[in-house]
Amino acid sequence: MPREAITTEKAPQAIGPYEQAIKCNGLLFTSGQIALDPATGTLIDGDISAQTRQVLDNLKAVLEAGGSSLKHVIKATVYLTDLNNFAKMNEVYAEYLGEVKPARSTVGVATLPRGAGVEIDLVATTL
Template sequence: MPREIVTTLDAPQAIGTYSQAIKVGSTVYLSGQIPLVPDTMEMVEGGMEIQIRRVFDNLAAVAKAAGGGLADVAKLNVFLTDLAHFPLVNQVMSEYFHEPYPARAAIGVASLPKDAQVEMDAILVLE
């Protein structure tokens, strides 16, 4: 099955040897997003809630470029440098997602690119 590279200027450009997303059939694999502002490629300024929102906005932009949206997310992985922020992820996530919620993992990590405190990746299944 052919693979299609998904790109958009509405999300941060890849800062390494990867694509923003790869579409294989009706499945889309979104690369990890950190709280980078697409226009400046700088980390968003503000507290953890603002960072989490920026990550969801980045994921939503890539999902849209793939022909879907956050409602199509089947699996979400959340990486946090401090799992104490997990309740805040749940709170913000409830504004971006509705039932049925995607399957999800929350993973505590020692560090993330650009000293981000949060990163998320996702798998979409398009109808």
């Protein structure tokens, strides 16, 4: 099965030895995204709602670069540094992924890169 690396300038560049996404066998696997501004590579200012919005905008750009979209997401994993932020994250998440809800796991973690409060990765089908 051939694998294809997916990259786009519309999302933050990888901050480690990984691709923004990998396309393989009709599926697109995104790397986790935190709330980095694609233009500056710095973490945005704002609460968990603003961070979640930036993360999902970044993921939307990666999905589109790989020939998919938020409507084709089948699995999501959300990492939160404070599970008290679950409801606020969930409100924004539902705006982006609420039509046909994918399977999802939410995990509380001690820390995330760059001091982020949320990280999300997705698996989607390709168009």
